Amino acid sequence: MKRTKLSRKAVIATIGAVSIATIAIAAPALAQRDPAYEAARAEGKVGEKTDGYLAVVGASTPDLDRIVKDINIKRRAVYAEKAQAANATLEEYAFTAGCLNISRTQPGEKYQAPGGSWQTRGSGAPQRDPRCP
């Protein structure tokens, strides 16, 4: 009887440990933006392009270039992996993400209109490609 109680405790402890471990693993995936990136977005120094990637808007600095390049490399890797899994091309997947990225911009942030011009997101809906969902 005592042995059974102990093993139950062990099971509960194990479940607890697994839960904590799961949260610890899941946390980096749900990480928020780097503060420098967040600030650059809010200030309109970087913007969302129609092709699914980020770009410097206006005058560039080495820091902005580095942020944009770093994020675009990571995005490309994610797009490539997901595109392959979805049996789509990298460009198709990236473009679809671009539609959503532009929708997700907050007022004051920059995005690229279908014609290629840079726009500042207002309170209304952004200008998007007619194919966007």
Add this chain to the structure above:
Amino acid sequence: MNSHKLTSRAGRAHKVPMEHDRTGLSGASRIVMAVVAPFALAGCISVNAPDKPIVIELNINITQEVIYRLAADAQNTIEENADIF
């Protein structure tokens, strides 16, 4: 009579010997040249360099159907990688 004089002059014109052919082309070749030359001239094509850079729009081939199919998947991807979006 005037009509007689005119007829005589016209007759003389035919008697002027033709200039020696220096092109060396036979009669048949000359006819061919006469037929082909205008076409050869008309066939000249002038090519002008465009004044604007040539932009190849790769996104034009992406169909709305594909975008709609990928939309939900892409939405999840963005949420899962919130640090880079």
